[in-house]
Amino acid sequence: MKIILIYPRYPDTFWSFKHALKFISKKSSYPPLGLLTVANLLPSNWEKKLVDMNISGLKDEDIQWADYAFISAMNIQKKSAQEVIQRCKEQGVRVVAGGPVFTTGHQEFKNVDHFILDEAETTLPPFLEDLQKGCPKHMYTSDQFPDIQKSPPPKWDLIDMKNYATMNIQYSRGCPYNCEFCDIIVLNGHRPRTKSKDQILKELDALYTQGWRGGVMFVDDNFIGNKKKLKRNILPALTEWRKKRKNPFNFMTEASINLADDEELMNMMVDAGFDSVFVGIETPNQESLTECNKKLNTDRDLAESVKKMHHHGLQVMGGFIVGFDHDPPSIFENQIDFIQKSGIVTAMVGLLNAPKKTRLYKRLKKENRLLRDISGDNMDFSLNFIPKMNLNTLLNGYKKVLHNIYSPKQYYQRILTFLKEYKPQTKKRVNFNFCHIQALLRSLWHLGIKGKERFCFWKLLSWTLIRRPHLFPLAITFSIYGSHFRKIVGI
Numbered sequence: 001m002k003i004i005l006i007y008p009r010y011p012d013t014f015w016s017f018k019h020a021l022k023f024i025s026k027k028s029s030y031p032p033l034g035l036l037t038v039a040n041l042l043p044s045n046w047e048k049k050l051v052d053m054n055i056s057g058l059k060d061e062d063i064q065w066a067d068y069a070f071i072s073a074m075n076i077q078k079k080s081a082q083e084v085i086q087r088c089k090e091q092g093v094r095v096v097a098g099g100p101v102f103t104t105g106h107q108e109f110k111n112v113d114h115f116i117l118d119e120a121e122t123t124l125p126p127f128l129e130d131l132q133k134g135c136p137k138h139m140y141t142s143d144q145f146p147d148i149q150k151s152p153p154p155k156w157d158l159i160d161m162k163n164y165a166t167m168n169i170q171y172s173r174g175c176p177y178n179c180e181f182c183d184i185i186v187l188n189g190h191r192p193r194t195k196s197k198d199q200i201l202k203e204l205d206a207l208y209t210q211g212w213r214g215g216v217m218f219v220d221d222n223f224i225g226n227k228k229k230l231k232r233n234i235l236p237a238l239t240e241w242r243k244k245r246k247n248p249f250n251f252m253t254e255a256s257i258n259l260a261d262d263e264e265l266m267n268m269m270v271d272a273g274f275d276s277v278f279v280g281i282e283t284p285n286q287e288s289l290t291e292c293n294k295k296l297n298t299d300r301d302l303a304e305s306v307k308k309m310h311h312h313g314l315q316v317m318g319g320f321i322v323g324f325d326h327d328p329p330s331i332f333e334n335q336i337d338f339i340q341k342s343g344i345v346t347a348m349v350g351l352l353n354a355p356k357k358t359r360l361y362k363r364l365k366k367e368n369r370l371l372r373d374i375s376g377d378n379m380d381f382s383l384n385f386i387p388k389m390n391l392n393t394l395l396n397g398y399k400k401v402l403h404n405i406y407s408p409k410q411y412y413q414r415i416l417t418f419l420k421e422y423k424p425q426t427k428k429r430v431n432f433n434f435c436h437i438q439a440l441l442r443s444l445w446h447l448g449i450k451g452k453e454r455f456c457f458w459k460l461l462s463w464t465l466i467r468r469p470h471l472f473p474l475a476i477t478f479s480i481y482g483s484h485f486r487k488i489v490g491i
Helices: 020-024 032-037 060-065 073-088 100-108 120-133 184-188 197-209 227-242 257-261 265-269 286-291 301-311 332-340 359-366 393-405 408-421 435-448 454-467 468-488
Strands: 002-007 047-052 066-072 094-098 114-116 168-169 213-220 250-253 274-282 315-322 347-351
Touching: 002 032, 002 060, 002 213, 020 435, 020 468, 032 047, 032 066, 032 120, 047 060, 060 073, 066 073, 073 094, 073 100, 073 168, 073 274, 094 120, 094 274, 100 184, 114 120, 168 197, 184 359, 184 435, 197 250, 227 265, 257 265, 257 274, 265 274, 286 408, 301 315, 301 332, 301 408, 315 332, 315 393, 332 408, 347 393, 393 408, 408 454, 408 468, 435 468, 454 468
Parallel strands: 002 047, 002 066, 066 094, 094 114, 168 213, 213 250, 250 274, 274 315, 315 347
Antiparallel strands: none
8 A cells, every 4th residue: 555644734823833843944833644654554565655734735647646645734724624635636636534533523625535533543544454355334433542652753754853842742631621612522531641661761762763853742731640650650761861862852731721830840840841831821710720620720829830830940831711601801911910029021912702512512502602613723812602791892802812821022022021930940951953053043133133122122132132141042932922923913
């Protein structure tokens, strides 16, 4: 068999970092980890090519070369996925589709020959068996969550790592919590399933051997879902692995806010090389947190929790939401105030939407408030349900939040707030390369000379060089991020 694995194109979004990537001459933030893993679930004697459409265009000859096209995508890639499927059908190539957008909405894709839904470790093998017998079915699904200790490592030789800003691996799937709006528990379950220490070290070794040096994202739903195993097993092993190889990687991940309650865990994560963590903060409004069952975030000082993580050397990237039924008219000012005071530089604020199969989706359907499917874009101006707040009030308030927190004055002030609080490891090694020099020179030109924010930019750089010179690379990085965010927001 000849297999082409196709990853559809992302639109220009908050997390694409498209405008920031230009500063370092990279084409995409992360490689398609799911497809790279699926590639190693396929028979080893099959020929395989991977086309990441965020890196290069999909050519007709690529499609014509293949016997089957395997496509995986998330909701935000839906439009591109539909276009790819149509092209494959026009070329007479059969399509095999899997991943989140197909698992929750396969009915919308009429031209797919075979759906491999849910987790491929469970549903792909029976498809391959039936294919060998000459009788593959249209759909394969399972209500079982596989043991990911049996999951193969990604097939890294299918990509050119130089095109990406960061690599990614996965340690666990699933989340022990039950937020009403979240589809993680629908896709991956409540009980966190984890890989073994040896698996993780083997995957890191593979990245190291391929020549990667830099950031590695643990794309877990909640990295700290199993704290005991992290402390006893994984983090000590990561610490030792990095020490032996002179710290080639820095790590980032996603975690729940209760990470701030465990000082030992924070210290161990920092020792192991973690310097950034994405946290779903959602809202400072207690009634809205209760509404969406975000129990961990209620009855706590959220700003103080963020500060604790900053003080321990973990930069917090925050997710925020407006549009809850219990949001008061003051929610927009409250969100702005919280984000500014917390020093969360990378603050992604989105409108509430209801993904399919979530408890929120079911509740809104019962209340006859659903309108359409979600776009998957965390920062567009569409809702898929009728909000309790007046729609124009909600949209105008949302726009106000975005334009406020990413205007140069507010954004650069937030960077200063963070830099004053952030206490990284003093002996952290920075792997400088040509990309860093390139980013510095381009930022000086585009932000410091040509940019509208040049006064704020030079003020930040001057303060950092005088007060906290070891954080100068981070100040440049945040400045570049800001230029991307402002273009996304339309400032």
